[in-house]
Amino acid sequence: MTEGRTRALSDVLDQIESSAHGESIAVQEVVDKLGRKSFASLMLTFSLISTSPASAIPGVTAMVALIVFALAVQMAVGRKSVWLPGFVMHRQLSTQKLCKGIxxxxxxxxxxxxxxxxxxxFLLHRPWFFLPLLLVLGLTLFMPFMEVIPTSGSIASAVIALFAAGLLTRDGGLVLAAMLLLSAIPVAVWYFGFSG
Structure with missing residues (x-):
């Protein structure tokens, strides 16, 4: 069981890679491949995409922010199956850039x-679980604006990836690390956006 959980992150990458075909892949194909009940896997997948070089594609950070926001809200209310709006599900991702990112x-x-x-x-259970979840929700509201500031969007996505990885592997230490890293985002935005 423990070994399986520690391989959970690589398994997610394997699943995404196996779903990649043709010149592009729709968000819906990724969701269907990982499963509509796999909130943490989907959150990890899209936050990793936004952390990788694939984030250079215009609009990817904003799209990932919307997806993660929707997932976090549904997790907070206890929804059992993922729902995403049609215009998000039909969004196409470059297979070449996706595989390069993987x-x-x-x-x-x-x-x-x-x-x-x-x-x-204990950080993965209510009521403590709501704290990192609310922080992630707040973070996604600012992510679309981070596209204009180099690296800040990738840092935000990395925080979300750590949170999702902690859920997948039942490692509250990663969730705690995500909350600590969250404090670095305002510093990065200030430094890269307003210094010099």
Whole structure:
């Protein structure tokens, strides 16, 4: 069980890669591949896309913010199956850039997986679970504006990826790390957006 959870992140990358075909892939295909009940897997998938070089595609950060917002709201209200609006589900992603992003992510993901284990699991249950979830919701509201500030959108997506990875692997330590990293985002936005 523990070994399976620590491989959960690589498994998600494998599933995305196996669904990639043709010149582009629709968001709906990714959702169907991972399963409409896999909130954490879907949140991890799209936040990783926005963290990778694939985030260079105009509008990807804003799209990911919308998807993560919708997922977080549905998780908060206890919905059992994922719903996303049609215009999001029909959005096409470049297969080439998606696969390039997956390849770029594999090394850091393998590195992180070595340290994963179930811990601080109280953070994954109500009422504590609402704290990181509300922080993620707040973060997604600012992400569309981060596209104009280099790296800030990727940092935000990395925070969400850590949170989702913590849910997948039952590692509250990753959830805690996500909350700590969240404090670095205003600093990054200020530094890259307003310094010099």
């Amino acid at each position: 390849g770029w992510l594999r090394k850091p993901v393998h590195f992180v997986e070595r340290f994963l284990r179930p811990r601080l699991q």
